[in-house]
Amino acid sequence: MTADQALIDVEHLTMRFGGLVAIDDVSFKAQPRQITAIIGPNGAGKTTVFNCITGFYKPTIGRLTLRGDREYLLERMLGHEIGQQARVARTFQNIRLFPGMTVLENLMVAQHNKLMRASGMSVFGLLGLNRYRVAEAAAVEKARGWLERIDLVVDADRPAGELPYGAQRRLEIARAMCTEPCLLCLDEPAAGLNPRESAELNELLVSIRDRDGIGVLLIEHDMSVVMRISDHVVVLDYGRKIAEGVPDDVRRDPAVIHAYLGTGEEGADA
Amino acid sequence: MTPRLFSLLKDAALTAFVAAALGLFIVGFRTVDVGSTKGLAFDYELVDLAVAVVAIFVGRLGLSFASDGQRWPALVLGAVLGAVGAAPVRLPSTFLHWFVGLAGLLVIGRSLWPSAERAFGQARQSPQGRKLGVVGARWLAWVLLAAAVILPITPLADQKTMDLGVLILTYVMLGWGLNIVVGLAGLLDLGYVAFYAVGAYSYALLSTQWGLGFWAVLPLAGAFAATFGLVLGFPVLRLRGDYLAIVTLGFGEIIRLVLINWVDLTNGPAGIGGIPGPTLFGAVFAENAPPGQKTFAEMMGVPFDGTQRLIFLYYIILGLALITNLFALRLRRLPVGRAWEALREDEIACRALGINPTNTKLTAFAIGAMLAGFAGSFFAAKQRFVSPESFVFIESAIILAIVVLGGMGSQIGVVLAAVLLIGLPEWFRELGTYRMLAFGLAMVLIMIFRPRGLIAHRAPSLRLHEKPSGGGG
Structure with a gap:
């Protein structure tokens, strides 16, 4: 695959907070219809990379090119524009649902921009015009489709905050998918899941890649997830990229083993 | 006297003491102007204070009984306070009548509260109660x-x-x-x-x-x-x-x-x-x-x-x-x-x-x-x-x-x-x-x-499923 087809092209990304260099000249690419995992020990700068891509931080140096319906330079866009125009969706390490709103409402909020246009900035909606009602029904159907995929149809009218932890994780992914993204960034989606839930998550991510054809960028500590489903792995340590490649190559890389275990011994994926 | 009763009495006495200490300067006496040459003098209202302190002692004891689950002693104390408040005996001011009477009501209310709450909860869970809740919620606004x-x-x-x-x-x-x-x-x-x-x-x-x-x-x-x-x-x-x-x-x-x-x-x-x-x-x-x-x-x-x-x-x-x-x-x-x-x-x-x-x-x-x-x-x-x-x-x-x-x-x-x-x-x-x-x-x-407001329930802005019949809240 040539560089021009990469979904997101991260070049020389550097992020400094005062004197602290959180990310130091990191470059990598993520391809469309692939799962790219970013791994690394705690404090390696994985979430900072995510925050730069999704506009929560402005990178000190670097270029972030997203090739969706056209080319976007993400480092120049405001936080909400990245979701609205460049269509990058993300989830958070500590789940950020709207806990007081119902599961269905969470998924409707994700379709806000589309519905806002359909409701003519609320004017058509206030008048109760048919155009808006059709759009709303379509949005509910889309939400129902996702609820079926994450197995939460029964709980659709419950407040999202009442759901069990694993369901909240799945809901957050579904909510991100309801924005119709071209790149989905998941920050530790398997954290706190039991092995069975973790396996279900694998299936969901694979189906997002294969069925929806979405490129996924994944931060994960759970190696059973990373090694089984990733197409490409990027390893960070102390803000630098120390290895990159297919999972099998990465797990044999001496630099990676050193970063995780501090010695040259075998067993990086333990 | 059981040790429990003793500790309740001690607690009530302490409360009464605090009330007396605070009330002494607020209720106990006040300065009055007795003419331009004589200046200010004190006007003592110690009887008022004494009545209030006794009411507080009895009321506190009643509340302690009530929260202890001893309903009958609490009810009796509350009834006594209420009776004194309502009785035609001459307390120094009408406000004291109100004070004592309301204290009695408070104690009675507190002692009946657990069973009232239980009965209310049961009524709300019963089919008729639920139906009433749904109908009430729907019609309250229209009424x-x-x-x-x-x-x-x-x-x-x-x-x-x-x-x-x-x-x-x-x-x-x-x-x-x-x-x-x-x-x-x-x-x-x-x-x-x-x-x-x-x-x-x-x-x-x-x-x-x-x-x-x-x-x-x-x-x-x-x-x-x-x-x-x-x-x-x-x-x-x-x-x-x-x-x-x-x-x-x-x-x-x-x-x-x-x-x-x-x-x-x-x-x-x-x-x-x-x-x-x-x-x-x-x-x-x-x-x-x-x-x-x-x-x-x-x-x-x-x-x-x-x-x-x-x-x-x-x-x-x-x-x-x-x-x-x-x-x-x-x-x-x-x-x-x-x-x-x-x-x-x-x-x-x-x-x-x-x-x-x-x-x-x-x-x-x-x-x-x-x-x-x-x-x-x-x-x-x-x-x-x-x-x-x-x-x-x-x-x-x-x-x-x-x-x-x-x-x-x-x-x-x-x-x-x-x-x-x-x-x-x-x-x-x-x-x-x-x-x-x-x-x-x-x-x-x-x-x-109602710490979260009179009506704390939030209705969803839209539903996927029909509202289950009789399952209001």
Whole structure:
């Protein structure tokens, strides 16, 4: 695959907070219809990379090119524009649902921009015009489709905050998918899941890649997830990229083993 | 004597001691002026103090028994207190009768509370109870509305009631407007009365200077207030929580100070008088019509009556409030309303979903301001006089209290809270000095028993499944 087809092209990304260099000249690419995992020990700068891509931080140096319906330079866009125009969706390490709103409402909020246009900035909606009602029904159907995929149809009218932890994780992914993204960034989606839930998550991510054809960028500590489903792995340590490649190559890389275990011994994926 | 009883007695004695120590200086004696030459002297009211301390001792003991689960001793103590309070024995003041009697009621209430709560909970779980809850929730709003509509044609509609009705409805409308800003969008606005002032002065100036009528100015006043909301909101809505509250508080004061000091335009502290009232198809509500106009009484061919004007004002504000309500309910079900609620819950998640937080907050702020502008121009037309004194901070605080007390985001809660907050102090007027005391007591009781507001339940803006029958809440 040539560089021009990469979904997101991260070049020389550097992020400094005062004197602290959180990310130091990191470059990598993520391809469309692939799962790219970013791994690394705690404090390696994985979430900072995510925050730069999704506009929560402005990178000190670097270029972030997203090739969706056209080319976007993400480092120049405001936080909400990245979701609205460049269509990058993300989830958070500590789940950020709207806990007081119902599961269905969470998924409707994700379709806000589309519905806002359909409701003519609320004017058509206030008048109760048919155009808006059709759009709303379509949005509910889309939400129902996702609820079926994450197995939460029964709980659709419950407040999202009442759901069990694993369901909240799945809901957050579904909510991100309801924005119709071209790149989905998941920050530790398997954290706190039991092995069975973790396996279900694998299936969901694979189906997002294969069925929806979405490129996924994944931060994960759970190696059973990373090694089984990733197409490409990027390893960070102390803000630098120390290895990159297919999972099998990465797990044999001496630099990676050193970063995780501090010695040259075998067993990086333990 | 069991050790348990001993510790209860000790606790009650300690409470009584604290009460005595505090009360000694507040109730026990006071200085009185006994003439210019003799200066001040003490006036002792130690009997009052002693009665109060004994009542506190017995009351505390009763409460301890009650929370200990010993219902009968508590009931007996409560009954004794109640009997003393109600008995014709001569306590030094009527207030003491009230004090002792209410203490008895409190103890009795506390001792019956657990079983009452259990019975109430069971009733709520039973099929009939559930059905009643669903029916009640559905019909409460309609019953209140019907009552509000027919109130002026009932015999209750005297001058005082109608005045109070207009006042309460004005606050209901303001509460519904602020509910969009605070309840839905979660923006703490402590200067809401500023937009009310903008609306009021818009009508006052446009009517007295340019001769525009109420119905022509009403939309203009809303537009002016919304513009003020946008102008203020644009720079400050990036602030959060407490910071936003401080800025809006400051804005409210700035508007008031401008009104006081810009004498050329607003006539300063003296205010603007002679504002014409609203007209009905060109007919004015007055005993004698100004030249070229007809009075309502002439038009309808009925004798003039002072309450006609009040009833007309009542229906105007009722209509305005209902429009506000419909508007707010509708917006809540639209994407913009859901985005407001989502912003209240988690702004960062909203940004990640591509929602523009500033614009979304700005719409909430401007719409809230517009509704306050409508209410303001109604206020000016009702009072026929505006001055900066009507737009002080305490007004903002009362409106906010109505929203918070009603249960953030609940429409019917706002109505109940407005009746309580505006109506109660008026009805309590007969209590005289103890009016604000009774009011404060009511507030404390609400905060104890309904800490999340009168109506804390949030109904989803849309459902995937039909509401299960009989499963209300």
